[in-house]
Amino acid sequence: MDMALSDEQRIIIDMVRRFVREEIVPLEDNLDPDADEVSPEKLAELVGKTREMGLHGLDTPPEYGGPDIDLVTRCLIAIECSQHRAGLYAPCYNAFGGARQAQLFEATEIQKDKYLYPMLRGEKKAFFGLSEPSGGSDPGRAIQTRAVRAGDHWVLNGTKLWISGADRADYGLVFARTGGPGRGGVTAFIVETEWEGFNVRRVVHTLRSAKYATEIQLEDLRVPHENILGKEGGGFAIANDRLSRQRVPYSAECLGVAIKAHEMATEYSKIRETFGAPLSHRQGIQWMLVENEIDIRAARLLVFDAAAKADRGEPFRTESAIAKLVATENSFRVVDRSMQIHGALGVAKDMPLERWFREMRIRRIGEGPSEVQKHVIARDILNESLR
Amino acid sequence: MPVRMDKPWAPLNEDSLKIIASHLGVYQLANDAGDIVYIGVADARTLFGLKGELQKAIADPPAGASQFRVEVNMAYRTRHAELLEAYQHDHGDLPVANTDIDSRMLGRLRPAG
Numbered sequence: 079m080d081m082a083l084s085d086e087q088r089i090i091i092d093m094v095r096r097f098v099r100e101e102i103v104p105l106e107d108n109l110d111p112d113a114d115e116v117s118p119e120k121l122a123e124l125v126g127k128t129r130e131m132g133l134h135g136l137d138t139p140p141e142y143g144g145p146d147i148d149l150v151t152r153c154l155i156a157i158e159c160s161q162h163r164a165g166l167y168a169p170c171y172n173a174f175g176g177a178r179q180a181q182l183f184e185a186t187e188i189q190k191d192k193y194l195y196p197m198l199r200g201e202k203k204a205f206f207g208l209s210e211p212s213g214g215s216d217p218g219r220a221i222q223t224r225a226v227r228a229g230d231h232w233v234l235n236g237t238k239l240w241i242s243g244a245d246r247a248d249y250g251l252v253f254a255r256t257g258g259p260g261r262g263g264v265t266a267f268i269v270e271t272e273w274e275g276f277n278v279r280r281v282v283h284t285l286r287s288a289k290y291a292t293e294i295q296l297e298d299l300r301v302p303h304e305n306i307l308g309k310e311g312g313g314f315a316i317a318n319d320r321l322s323r324q325r326v327p328y329s330a331e332c333l334g335v336a337i338k339a340h341e342m343a344t345e346y347s348k349i350r351e352t353f354g355a356p357l358s359h360r361q362g363i364q365w366m367l368v369e370n371e372i373d374i375r376a377a378r379l380l381v382f383d384a385a386a387k388a389d390r391g392e393p394f395r396t397e398s399a400i401a402k403l404v405a406t407e408n409s410f411r412v413v414d415r416s417m418q419i420h421g422a423l424g425v426a427k428d429m430p431l432e433r434w435f436r437e438m439r440i441r442r443i444g445e446g447p448s449e450v451q452k453h454v455i456a457r458d459i460l461n462e463s464l465r
Numbered sequence: 466m467p468v469r470m471d472k473p474w475a476p477l478n479e480d481s482l483k484i485i486a487s488h489l490g491v492y493q494l495a496n497d498a499g500d501i502v503y504i505g506v507a508d509a510r511t512l513f514g515l516k517g518e519l520q521k522a523i524a525d526p527p528a529g530a531s532q533f534r535v536e537v538n539m540a541y542r543t544r545h546a547e548l549l550e551a552y553q554h555d556h557g558d559l560p561v562a563n564t565d566i567d568s569r570m571l572g573r574l575r576p577a578g
Contacts, residue, residue, distance in 0.1 A: 110508040112542050118569055245550060245572030277575040280468050281547040283540035290543040295577075427509040 081382065087151055093131055094158040101127065102170050106163050111427040114168040114289060124173035125200075135175040135198065137327075139183060142198060144175075149323070149385040153330035160334030163430035166437045167289045169331060179204045179251055180324075181266065181316045184308055193249055193268055205250035207238045207269070207294060214240060217253065218261035218314045223296060225254035225265060231300045232256070232267065234275070238294040245278040245292050247271055252296070253313045261314035266307040275299030285436040321446065323388065325398045328445050329381045329405035333374065335434050336409035340370040342431070343416035350421075357419065366415045373408035380404050396458040403451040406441040413438050468551050468576040474499065474532035477523055481533070487514035488537040491544050494522055494530035494562070502528035503562040504552060506545040527562035550574035 083091070101124060105116065116124070128134045136152060138144025147155070159169035182194040182204070196202040213220030223236025234254050244250060249270045257263030269276060275297045282291040308316050344367055347358040357363045384397035417424035417431045424431045442448050470493055475481040477494065492515055494503040503522075507515040515535050522530060538544045549566060553559055554574050559566055 110510055110542065112509065114542075115570065117567065243572075245574050247572075271573070277577075278573065279576055280574070281543050281550075283466075283538075283543050283547075290546070292574075 081379075083154070087154055090133070090147075090151060091154055091158060094133070094155050095161075097127065097131070097173075098158055098161055098165075098170065102162050102173075105171070109164075111163065111430075111433060114164055114171075116171045121171060121173065124171065125175075128170075128173050128175075133174055137180065138175065138198060142183065142194075148389040149326055150382060150389055152327050153381055153385045156327040156330035157334040157337065160331040161338040163433055165338075166331060166335050166434060166441070167286060169334075179206060181251060181307060182268075184316065185268075186304075188304065189268060189307065196248075202248040203243065203246055205241055205244040205247040207241050207244065207250050207252040209238065209240045211237055211239045218264060219259065221253055221255050221264050223252070223254040225256045225267065225301070227256075227303075228300070230303050232303065232306075234267065234269070234296045234299040234301055236296050238296070240282060240291045241294055242289045242291055244271070244294050245281070251307060251316075257311050262311050264313035265310050266313035266316045267301045268305040268307055269296075269299065269301055273299060273301075284440065286440050322395050322398045325402040325445055326381060326384045326388065326394075328441075329377070329384075329401045332405045332409035332438065332441050333377055333381060335438065336370075336374050336377070336412035339413045339416035339431060339434060340367070340374060342429075343367065343370065343419040346420055346423075363419060366419060370412045370415055373412050377401075377405040377408040396455055399446075399451040399454040399458075402445065403448050403455070406438070407448060410438045410442055468547060468574070469555075469578075470534060470536055470548060472534040472536070474534055477519070477526060477531050477533045479523060482516060482519055482523070485516045485519060485535060486537075487516045489514050489539060489541050490535055490537040491541055491548060492518065492533055492535040493548070494527060495532045495534075496529045497531050499532070501552065501560050502530050503560050504545065504548045506541050508541055528560075530562070546571065547574065551576050 125134060133145050133155070135144040136155060140146040156169070159174060160166055164171065179197065182190070182197070185194055193202070197204050208214065208217050210220055210222055212222050223234060223238065225232040225234045234252065236254065238252065249268055252267050252269045253264055254267060255263050256265040276299050277295045277297065279293045279295050282293055284291060347363050347367065348356055350357045381401045384394050384401040387394040387397050413431060413434045417435055420429065420431060423429055426432060474495055489507050489509060492505050492507065493501050494505070495501050505518055507518045511517050515537070519533055522533065536544065549559060549563070550571055551574055553571065554576060559568060
C-alpha cells in the first residue's frame with residue numbers, strides 16, 4: 079500500500095493543522111474543559127474560514143456543494159481536526175460542518191427541498207433515531223417502535239434511547255417497525271420535532287461531555303406517508319449504509335487524539351525529573367512510549383487500508399470493522415498510558431487527557447462496540463450471514 | 466435521578482454552606498416563596514466549585530434569592546442544560562436571573578409530569 083501523500087494532501091493537512099493550532103486551540107483557554115460548542119457568532123466566523131479553505135461540509139457529496147475529497151483525504155483531515163481538547167466529539171467545534179444525515183441524499187426531491195437543503199445551508203438540524211432501550215447493535219431485530227398505517231398517515235409509538243441532539247433538532251430520521259420481525263420489517267420516517275406526540279423526555283448523562291444523548295418518547299405521533307424515506311421495509315438498508323463508511327473517519331478521529339496524547343507524553347517525559355533523571359531515561363516509561371508508537375502506527379495502517387479500499391470502490395466492510403476495532407482499542411490504551419506518564423497532572427481537568435480518556439472509553443462502544451466489530455469480521459471470514 | 470431537581474431548599478447563608486464542599490455540579494436559587502430564580506453551574510473554571518458559586522450568591526443574591534439546593538454532578542454541563550430546558554418547558558421562559566444564558570444554545574425538552 080502506497081502511504082505517500084500527494085502534494086494536494088500535504089497542502090490540505092498543513093492548512094487544517096494551522097487552523098487547529100491558531101484558531102481552535104487558543105479558543106479553549108477561555109472555555110470550560112468540557113465545552114462542546116462556541117457561540118453562533120464565533121462558529122459563523124470559523125465556518126467562514128473553513129469555507130475559504132474550500133473544506134466546509136466535509137461529508138457532503140460534491141454534487142450538493144461539498145468538497146470533492148476521497149475517504150483517505152477525509153481521514154487525514156479527521157486526524158488533524160481532532161487534535162484539541164474537544165476534538166473527539168466536537169472536532170473544531172463543527173467549523174467544518176457537522177455530521178450529515180447521509181441517508182437524506184437518498185430522499186425524494188420534495189423531501190430534499192424540505193429537509194436536506196435547509197440542513198446543508200445550516201438552517202435546520204437533524205438527529206438519527208435508531209437505537210432503543212432494547213438495543214442498538216442489532217437494530218434490525220431490536221427495534222420495537224411500531225408504525226401503523228392509518229389512511230395517508232402512519233401512527234408511531236415507542237421509545238428511542240441514546241439519540242444525540244434530538245432536543246435541538248428540527249427533524250430527524252426515526253426507524254420503526256412496519257412489518258414483521260427482522261430487518262425487512264423496519265421503515266425509516268422523517269419526523270418533525272414540533273409535531274404532537276414527539277417528546278424528548280430527558281438528557282441521558284454519560285461520561286461524554288459533548289453531543290449529549292437524549293431519550294425520545296413517541297406517543298401516537300402521526301407521520302404523513304410521504305415522509306417515508308426510501309421504501310417501506312427498506313429502513314435497515316438505509317441505516318446500515320451509513321455505518322460502514324462512517325466508521326473509517328470515526329476511527330481516524332481516535333487516531334488524531336492518540337497522536338496528540340502521545341506527543342504530549344513524549345514531551346513531558348523529557349522535562350519531568352524524578353530521582354535525579356528525566357522520566358524519559360526510565361525504561362518503564364520508554365516502553366510505554368514504544369507501545370504508544372506501535373499502537374498508533376498499527377491503527378493508522380488499518381484505517382488507511384480501509385479508506386483506500388473504499389476509494390477504489392472495493393468492498394471494505396471487513397476493513398472498516400477492523401479499523402474501527404483497532405483504532406478505538408489502541409487509541410484508548412495510548413491515552414491511558416499518556417495519562418499514566420503525566421501522573422496526577424494527567425487526571426486533572428487542567429489537561430485534555432482527562433476528557434479524552436472519558437470520551438475515548440465511549441468510542442469502544444459507539445458506532446458498534448468492539449465485540450460487534452469482531453462479530454462482523456468473523457462473519458466475513460466464515461462467509462456467513464448474521465444469525 | 467429525576468429530570469427536575471426535587472431536593473429540599475436550604476437557607477442561602479454562610480451557616481448552610483458549612484456542609485457544602487467545592488465539588489463541581491449544579492445548583493438552584495429560589496426566593497422566599499420557593500420560586501426558582503436562577504439555575505447555575507459550578508464548572509471546572511470555578512475556583513471553589515459549588516461552595517464558591519454559592520458564596521458569590523450570598524454576597525450578591527440574584528433576584529432576591531434566599532434559598533438554594535445543590536447537586537454534585539460531574540456531568541455538570543449536560544445536567545445544567547437539562548435543568549434549564551425542563552424549566553423552560555414548565556414556565557415558557559428561563560428563570561428571571563438567568564440572563565447569562567443564550568437561549569439559542571438550548572434545546573427543547575418535554576419531560577413527563
